[in-house]
Amino acid sequence: MELNKNTKILIVGLGLMGGSYAQALTDKGFEVGAMARRQESIDYALEKGLISHGRCTPDPEYIGQFDLLIFALYPHTFLEWLRDNQRYIKPNALITDVTGVKCSVVYKVQEMLRSDLEYIGAHPMAGRELSGVEYATKEIFSGANYIVTPTAKNTPEAIDFCKKLGYEMGFNTVSELSPEEHDEMIGFLSQLAHCIAVSLMVCKDSRRLVDYTGDSFRDLTRIAKINDLMWSELFLLNKEQLLAQMDLFMEKFTQLRDDIARDDTEAIREMMRLSKQRREYFDIKEEKK
Amino acid sequence: MELNKNTKILIVGLGLMGGSYAQALTDKGFEVGAMARRQESIDYALEKGLISHGRCTPDPEYIGQFDLLIFALYPHTFLEWLRDNQRYIKPNALITDVTGVKCSVVYKVQEMLRSDLEYIGAHPMAGRELSGVEYATKEIFSGANYIVTPTAKNTPEAIDFCKKLGYEMGFNTVSELSPEEHDEMIGFLSQLAHCIAVSLMVCKDSRRLVDYTGDSFRDLTRIAKINDLMWSELFLLNKEQLLAQMDLFMEKFTQLRDDIARDDTEAIREMMRLSKQRREYFDIKEEKK
Numbered sequence: 391m392e393l394n395k396n397t398k399i400l401i402v403g404l405g406l407m408g409g410s411y412a413q414a415l416t417d418k419g420f421e422v423g424a425m426a427r428r429q430e431s432i433d434y435a436l437e438k439g440l441i442s443h444g445r446c447t448p449d450p451e452y453i454g455q456f457d458l459l460i461f462a463l464y465p466h467t468f469l470e471w472l473r474d475n476q477r478y479i480k481p482n483a484l485i486t487d488v489t490g491v492k493c494s495v496v497y498k499v500q501e502m503l504r505s506d507l508e509y510i511g512a513h514p515m516a517g518r519e520l521s522g523v524e525y526a527t528k529e530i531f532s533g534a535n536y537i538v539t540p541t542a543k544n545t546p547e548a549i550d551f552c553k554k555l556g557y558e559m560g561f562n563t564v565s566e567l568s569p570e571e572h573d574e575m576i577g578f579l580s581q582l583a584h585c586i587a588v589s590l591m592v593c594k595d596s597r598r599l600v601d602y603t604g605d606s607f608r609d610l611t612r613i614a615k616i617n618d619l620m621w622s623e624l625f626l627l628n629k630e631q632l633l634a635q636m637d638l639f640m641e642k643f644t645q646l647r648d649d650i651a652r653d654d655t656e657a658i659r660e661m662m663r664l665s666k667q668r669r670e671y672f673d674i675k676e677e678k679k
Numbered sequence: 680m681e682l683n684k685n686t687k688i689l690i691v692g693l694g695l696m697g698g699s700y701a702q703a704l705t706d707k708g709f710e711v712g713a714m715a716r717r718q719e720s721i722d723y724a725l726e727k728g729l730i731s732h733g734r735c736t737p738d739p740e741y742i743g744q745f746d747l748l749i750f751a752l753y754p755h756t757f758l759e760w761l762r763d764n765q766r767y768i769k770p771n772a773l774i775t776d777v778t779g780v781k782c783s784v785v786y787k788v789q790e791m792l793r794s795d796l797e798y799i800g801a802h803p804m805a806g807r808e809l810s811g812v813e814y815a816t817k818e819i820f821s822g823a824n825y826i827v828t829p830t831a832k833n834t835p836e837a838i839d840f841c842k843k844l845g846y847e848m849g850f851n852t853v854s855e856l857s858p859e860e861h862d863e864m865i866g867f868l869s870q871l872a873h874c875i876a877v878s879l880m881v882c883k884d885s886r887r888l889v890d891y892t893g894d895s896f897r898d899l900t901r902i903a904k905i906n907d908l909m910w911s912e913l914f915l916l917n918k919e920q921l922l923a924q925m926d927l928f929m930e931k932f933t934q935l936r937d938d939i940a941r942d943d944t945e946a947i948r949e950m951m952r953l954s955k956q957r958r959e960y961f962d963i964k965e966e967k968k
Contacts, residue, residue, distance in 0.1 A: 515893035535891055565890050575891045578883065583895040586875060588954040589932040593924075594867065596957040601854050602824055602864050603961075604804035606872040609898045614958040618951035622944050629939060635882075636936050640929070643878040647925050650874075650918060655911050662907035665877040668885040669903040672892075 391457065391484055391547060393554045395419055400456035402471060404431040404444070406518060407488045408462030409526025412440040414559040417528065423456065431523045440526065453478040458555075461487040464620060465495050465627055469502075476504055485509040486552055490576065492539045492569035494627040500543050510548045511539040513572060514561065515580070519615040528560060536561035539572045577631035582639055584621060585632070587614040680746065680773055680836060682843045684708055689745035691760060693720040693733070695807060696777050697751030698815025701729040703848040706817065712745065720812045729815065742767040747844075750776040753909060754784050754916055758791070765793055774798040775841055779865065781828045781858035783916040789832050799837045800828040802861060803850065804869070808904040817849060825850035828861045866920035871928055873910060874921070876903040 399415055401408045404426035412435060416422045424444040426432050432444035445452050453475060461468045468487060485507060489495050496511045503509050516534040518525055536556035540549045556564040591614035625632055649657040688704055690697045693715035701724060705711045713733040715721050721733035734741050742764060750757045757776060774796060778784050785800045792798050805823040807814055825845035829838045845853040880903035914921055938946040
């Protein structure tokens with residue numbers, strides 16, 4: 391199967407991410423349909439031209455017409471949806487998703503899937519601190535990273551297809567990681583970052599802080615405005631990796647604390663120099679983009 | 680003493696912050712002079728119109744002509760400079776500073792100062808991840824907070840003067856805190872944030888991370904590009920408060936870790952809801968500005 395303008399695409403789940411995918415793909419000339427829980431989401435997406443058509447209930451005939459299905463649901467609803475409705479999917483269709491954890495999803499989906507269907511996992515490293523299709527915009531993909539997470543069960547064609555999809559939507563970098571590598575990476579880069587932001591934000595009542603703060607604290611806590619339902623599910627589905635990354639961070643933080651406690655200027659400065667050097671590498675790589 | 684267009688201002692220390700003050704005050708019509716370690720800094724500031732004149736060595740006659748002296752030096756050099764040169768300062772001049780810690784500076788300076796001079800501490804909550812006058816810009820004050828830290832030794836006139844100075848330079852909010860309140864606040868809002876960013880950035884080699892990261896990690900580590908000489912000095916000068924704030928953060932972080940470890944969804948979600956609520960208060964207050 392090849393990604394071309396005849397590929398009919400169904401987005402299942404029309405929230406911030408599903409809506410942003412819909413806009414990116416519709417604007418590229420694809421025929422995009424959607425399934426959502428609420429009729430208002432479909433109406434909004436139709437009115438804004440994000441989709442060509444949509445449904446609120448699993449209409450077998452409707453579902454059966456799509457070549458590519460993209461799931462933008464919470465992990466547990468993704469699995470439930472497939473269990474209930476995969477029998478309606480067109481033979482040989484391709485399935486992908488946006489789920490933020492992989493090991494606990496990818497293997498289960500591939501295990502339960504009809505043998506003529508192929509599922510390949512993907513994770514768009516983009517988002518906003520807002521939920522709902524009303525905030526959807528393809529702009530969030532510009533400059534962002536997109537990760538494809540194939541397993542031994544995936545065909546080279548599907549991997550290639552999924553990567554092209556990432557570039558088509560405007561992502562800056564498209565990479566390939568195993569589900570295991572992905573979960574370690576995301577446990578560190580994204581989930582740990584959210585744990586830090588939340589822990590920092592609950593330390594004190596914020597009312598008095600706002601008149602005294604600089605940009606540092608604002609930047610560190612931007613993601614503290616968190617969707618508790620989604621993130622608690624993602625945390626627990628990647629529990630082992632997340633705990634390992636939290637412990638790694640705590641080890642470094644405790645080391646710095648102890649260096650400060652015993653006035654070890656040289657040790658503090660050494661850690662700061664390493665930090666500066668590693669952060670500068672980010673800037674160099676980003677300037678190249 | 681009143682702040683008016685005849686107030687002649689000397690900036691001692693012409694780095695990022697001294698240069699930004701110089702620009703803001705020159706643009707407001709004040710006559711601004713500067714003292715710097717390097718002639719190149721003076722030359723650059725003259726060429727860019729940040730100052731009207733400057734010196735590299737403590738010329739008694741030059742120093743003696745200013746009504747207001749603003750110190751933008753590292754804490755220990757601030758104290759050394761005053762010890763060596765305060766005898767040249769004009770009688771009844773006012774002194775302020777930009778130092779990021781207060782208790783360990785303010786009382787020492789007020790203790791050692793000539794009885795006809797008055798020193799009032801201030802802390803501009805603004806900055807960049809860059810050092811040197813070449814990066815100076817008054818733009819960093821726009822929307823930022825400015826904190827004045829008077830003690831019982833300060834006159835109402837000096838407090839008023841210092842607040843006006845903050846508004847004059849374009850700060851958005853000017854507040855008053857005791858040196859003790861300031862150090863607790865800044866230990867939490869700024870120093871702890873820097874400790875977190877540094878600890879996070881040194882956890883792993885960054886080369887592989889850049890292709891997978893989202894904005895969360897980038898935002899959390901922006902300040903990890905840290906000036907090790909300045910920040911290690913600031914950390915140790917506020918050691919007691921900083922350690923208390925680090926311990927507070929570690930307590931919340933450990934609580935979240937333990938909630939995740941025992942799959943306590945409700946406890947995780949409760950912390951996230953509090954975090955979201957407290958972060959939203961920031962946005963509300965900032966929209967009002």
